Amino acid sequence: MEAINSFQPILLVEDNPVDLDLTLRAFSSRKLTNPIEIARDGEEALAYIEKWEKGDPRPVVILLDLKLPKINGLEVLEVIKKHPEFKTIPVVILTTSSETSDMKTAYQLGVNSYIVKPVDFDKFIEVATHIELYWGVLNKPL
Template sequence: MIQLRPLLLVEDNLDDELLTTRSLRKAGILNELVVKRNGEEALIHLNQLATDQDPFALPTVVLLDLKLPKVNGLELLQHIRATPFLQLLPVVILTSSSEERDIVESYSLGANSYVRKPVKFDQFSEAVRQLGLYWVITNEQAIPKRSI
């Protein structure tokens, strides 16, 4: 049996969380969706994964909003890239920001993709569907080795 790795959604907007969940399910993506509603929760979760060093518990992809309470998305991305066990995680910035500095800084810190959330429901749904299909089905990933 194939073990499906989870997806990690770091999102503080409940409407965007629900729409993302619905869009992924509608696309047939059955992976567990782990949701953290602020950067601090996500940081704690990712640090626990780094401590446990179970490569199959790592998310297939991190869908990361930038404008988060407590720890913002860019700080979280920087932490992911600085943590050896986490640094290969694919991170997709999924945000409403179209600020050039956010785009440049995201890529400078190692984001794999930057997607601006469309305002319209159907466009948002389609964008999430395509992200899910690409990162879960199409993309080949490197699985980190335990350093124990």
């Protein structure tokens, strides 16, 4: 089971190339082995749902930015959390927005966690560690 889990991907939905690169680097500094799949906007993120339906491995966690081109993060969240099969996939909002209204909406839609991206890269690595520990490792059967 552990072998399968370590190949289960993490889906990272992020449009900003700098944030994308830094997130990838923060994870790689934690020597994370899970493959990371990337969606660059809301449409791309929703396209993954079709792939999972066809049998592609579903992600162990979805890291979702809110401010996305085409279809925004909250809409993506809503589609996933209403999907009969994939609503159990943990979704972590990883965003710059600390708007309380966004947080409220996200929780109403069933988000699993809401993390405001810190500007400080050291703290960002801490966040990556936290995500990995909680959603990557903890989900693995011991």
